[in-house]
């Protein structure tokens with residue numbers, strides 16, 4: 226059964242330091258392999274998100290009522306969002322040594338989702354977890370525990386920056402449940 230967790234609910238403190246050079250390189254090397262298959266991987270990630278957390282479909286007019294994974298997989302709106310997610314992640318990974326660029330990518334994504342798409346920010350945390358899960362399954366040779374830990378650290382920082390953008394944009398529902 227879907228369970229969307231609230232901000233701060235039972236989570237360990239998320240204040241990791243900046244990525245080390247080694248962590249940054251591990252993320253960039255593993256991503257290069259993932260991104261070679263970006264269309265398939267992006268669709269697999271989003272189908273997993275929408276099947277495991279059906280409430281995350283509520284924001285998508287064209288497939289919010291679809292349950293069948295095969296039908297979800299064929300949705301143009303899903304495939305379009307998959308490409309946008311993968312290409313934003315690519316921009317992020319390519320810019321890991323440029324803090325201003327990272328901040329600008331996340332600001333753009335955070336603002337659009339807070340103001341235009343009205344997506345509860347907790348879904349970003351859920352999506353990050355789903356990405357780690359799918360990459361761990363599909364790229365098990367690449368996603369060693371050490372590489373996975375570097376990605377986990379990156380996603381914790383991404384989520385912190387996204388919630389900071391939401392707060393700056395006046396989002397007031399950070400502590401309410403979405404489930």
Ligand code: HEM
Pocket residue numbers: 281282284285302305306309310311313314334337338341342344348349352
């Ligand atoms: C890493 C996380 C994500 C990235 C990089 C991302 C990226 C994007 C981008 C680049 C756009 C188009 C930008 C725009 O409208 O200005 C977009 C649109 C959208 N995103 Fe995301 N997104 C992410 C996560 C999510 C999540 C978790 C949800 C909801 C569960 C979501 C829902 C939407 C919706 C509803 C749209 C509009 C789609 C449409 O008009 O067809 N996104 N996303």
